Amino acid sequence: MEEVMKEIMKATASINQEDLLHDFRPMLVIYKDGRVERFLGTQSVPPSIDSLTGVESKDVISTETGVSVRLYKPQCVESDEKVPLLVYFHGGGFVLETAASPLFHSYLNVLSSKAKIIIVSVNYRRAPEHPLPAAYDDSWAALEWVRSGLAGAEPWLSQHVDPARVFLAGDSAGANISHHMAKRVAKSNNPDGKITLKGLVLVHPYFWGKDRIGSELQKLNPTTGTKQTSDDSESMIDKMWKLAHPGTTGCDDPWINPGMDPELGELAGEKVLVFVAEQDTLRDRGFHYKDLLVKSGWKGEVQVIETEGEGHVFHLFNPSSPKASELMDQFVEFINTC
Template identity: 50%
Template structure:
């Protein structure tokens, strides 16, 4: 007898009641390398013997030829907490390009994925990684690339989709638990995966097939959730929001993306709650969710890359 389906989120993933998971996208992986096009070197590192989390580190060729320490970007990949990895070709190619353009070091987090490891596993692994990066603050951490080349007084976080959601939730944790030895200069949320039980006025016309995938992904990733008004996915419901521990936020949205309205709403809610930082929204006309990964050479992706680079290279005010 065929096992019953628990969630059918084709063409992305099917999850069965016996725990089996069929992923249809985001399954390809490629090894780290020295990228000939950009000169960026990458390698995979297990961050501790007692942790399941690993990272893919990226360093530009210029770093090894200079004594100047470089800013650090901690990056969280997307995929609804369920698909894609830090070894996915789209992320490898994008981070090679971003690291070369911005002249930074990147730490791409390979957190454990749901449903095999339901939330909060991804959040916990991400937090473990941020603490691991901070452990290099006086130059005696476990990773020599960070000891020798990282400026931990200028650290950024970024992520797309579920990774954008993780960036927000790391900010909530940082507001409650101070990390010594690391200073965050800003964060970037690209098409962040936020939602809510009540549709925003601009979401009412969204087809049910699209909204049901958004909601089912969340319930599949977090089976014990209270629903789509859980503060983890609906920041407007979090009483701790004003304590978000960032001073600068760049939110990237896309005109045709189902999450577009939530990105703008996030900015609005931060203002209403008295959060004291600066938030900017950049919208890509005519584009859909994570277009910059699927079509990195298009005009809007090039503009977005330039914006991310300038955001990270601005002198702190």
């Protein structure tokens, strides 16, 4: 991935800085005329019957909301069999990638096959063209569509899903969305009783805050309290959040900092699994999230699993590596034993 970043920077070096309103290379740039040009997450693949796993996928667009989702159904599911449902929210900092991205399409094919689950992958609108809370609104609309699908509107859901075993998951910004959707599920009262949220899987969650925590503090001079070295990744996180949510109150906004949310303990689900990566700038936010949940009085169980020597969403960029395979196995075990 590092080599890809370098190639993008080299290829975009000729861009005239004076034409830019915002420069987020190697991810994207925003021109003064309002045009957005992305350099990552621009590829897409159609739904298919995957040749490696046999998983079948299809795209569905809600006629009521216009929100699209991609569904995955493993070949091994019998005609009258009920299996768990995973609603997945892709990452990309709220500004990159789609549900049709090769990264997520390939990953969810394998996950659907190994876990023997139906998956609904949500294609929410992205910032900056559609700033937050658009992604949250679309994600909730997708869950409402899932509810109608379980009631009979979508055969893959009504025929094959056990409504008592529904999970939410996502990576990075998608993990952030999963958390907020679980809170909204708890508040929705679920009047028709069709969905029982069993658990959440948050992979390298995109949470942040104004004050440094954990190992982030090691980058400060203990005498002066100032940074000993600059950290471009932390600065980028701050800037990307403000790009995605121009109306934010800052990095202590409850949308990105769970520690500032007085209603944190009002979370649907019985169990939460959080994955963190040792070399990820967001690492300590995952551990902090666990501590916050415990202190909030939430009655469920929360576990954090750390992958040593790896960075942010490494499992998507190198899915065949031993550590990515281990993360996949832990993901599958959580769903199958919850």
